[in-house]
Amino acid sequence: MSLVARHLEANGIPTVTFGTARDIVELCGVARYVFVDFPLGNPCGRPFDTTMQHSIIELGLGLLETATGPRLTVQAPVVWSDDERWKELIFSDEQPFLEGEAYDNWMEAKQSYRDNKDDSRHDGRPR
Amino acid sequence: MTHVRYIDKTREYYLGQGYTKPYEWAHHDDVPFAALNKPLAECTVALVSTSDIAVDSDDDEGLDTGHQPLVGNVYSFPSDTPLDRLFSRQEHYDKYATTLDDTNSYFPISRLHELVDRGRLGSVAARSHGVYTAYSHRKTSEVDAPEVLRRCRQDGVDVAILTPV
Numbered sequence: 001m002s003l004v005a006r007h008l009e010a011n012g013i014p015t016v017t018f019g020t021a022r023d024i025v026e027l028c029g030v031a032r033y034v035f036v037d038f039p040l041g042n043p044c045g046r047p048f049d050t051t052m053q054h055s056i057i058e059l060g061l062g063l064l065e066t067a068t069g070p071r072l073t074v075q076a077p078v079v080w081s082d083d084e085r086w087k088e089l090i091f092s093d094e095q096p097f098l099e100g101e102a103y104d105n106w107m108e109a110k111q112s113y114r115d116n117k118d119d120s121r122h123d124g125r126p127r
Numbered sequence: 128m129t130h131v132r133y134i135d136k137t138r139e140y141y142l143g144q145g146y147t148k149p150y151e152w153a154h155h156d157d158v159p160f161a162a163l164n165k166p167l168a169e170c171t172v173a174l175v176s177t178s179d180i181a182v183d184s185d186d187d188e189g190l191d192t193g194h195q196p197l198v199g200n201v202y203s204f205p206s207d208t209p210l211d212r213l214f215s216r217q218e219h220y221d222k223y224a225t226t227l228d229d230t231n232s233y234f235p236i237s238r239l240h241e242l243v244d245r246g247r248l249g250s251v252a253a254r255s256h257g258v259y260t261a262y263s264h265r266k267t268s269e270v271d272a273p274e275v276l277r278r279c280r281q282d283g284v285d286v287a288i289l290t291p292v
Binding site: 001002003004005006007008009010011012013014015016017018019021022023024025027028029030031035037038039040041042043044045046047048050053054057060061064065067068069070071080084086087089090091092093095097098102105106 | 128130131132133134135136137139140143152153154155156157158159160161162163167175176177217218219220221222223224225226227228229231232233234235238239241242247248258260264267268271272273275276279284285286287288289290291292
């Protein structure tokens with residue numbers, strides 16, 4: 001996603017990215033980033049909390065209005081839970097990230113991508 | 128506790144599963160920047176997401192999301208699609224800690240429409256866009272990103288909001 005943001009910026013369209021994986025977004029490098037320290041899946045606020053979602057989006061709109069250069073990160077002042085066990089457990093043996101059907105789907109998607117890539121080499125056209 | 132180090136965590140996790148070649152995350156030293164040159168209240172705003180957002184539809188009329196593959200190219204759908212028809216097929220989220228039951232928690236289309244109603248934003252672009260996490264930085268950079276730009280320009284977009292999941 002960050003790569004798309006970068007391309008839009010390079011072509012004159014200002015962007016703001018909302019995301020939960022700070023290290024990944026900042027390594028790629030984007031112009032404006034609202035970091036939401038929530039579990040993967042809810043980069044725009046707690047589910048069904050309209051007030052929080054608006055406050056987070058407003059942070060991003062503020063960045064659009066005030067940023068004078070790239071790599072601007074603001075952390076939303078929100079806390080997922082008092083207990084931060086979710087941070088320790090993600091990608092652990094105790095809580096496998098992808099299991100069963102989800103794992104199979106991911107493997108199928110990867111293979112599908114490889115197949116398309118091979119096809120596009122044969123006929124020289126991108127798919 | 129500080130933020131989760133996903134890069135380190137996933138490297139260790141997949142090494143433990145027998146994958147010896149760690150994923151190489153996109154890394155850039157330079158970052159392009161475009162300044163906002165008019166008030167947000169006059170801006171057309173597009174929403175772009177890698178959340179595998181899909182449209183639940185009885186008929187595919189006007190939508191190119193009817194038969195989405197697992198991987199593919201940029202796809203778009205009307206930004207005024209009723210919320211109850213939008214959902215995510217994404218499986219790469221923390222299913223132990225949360226859910227994707229509220230579309231607006233990762234694809235805040237209702238919030239954007241509300242901001243237009245309040246006069247904070249000018250308008251929501253006619254189309255919203257989905258991008259697959261295509262496993263290839265090159266495909267995303269050279270195929271998908273230019274296509275998103277093309278569609279944004281067609282729709283007169285001034286500002287883009289991006290939401291990975």
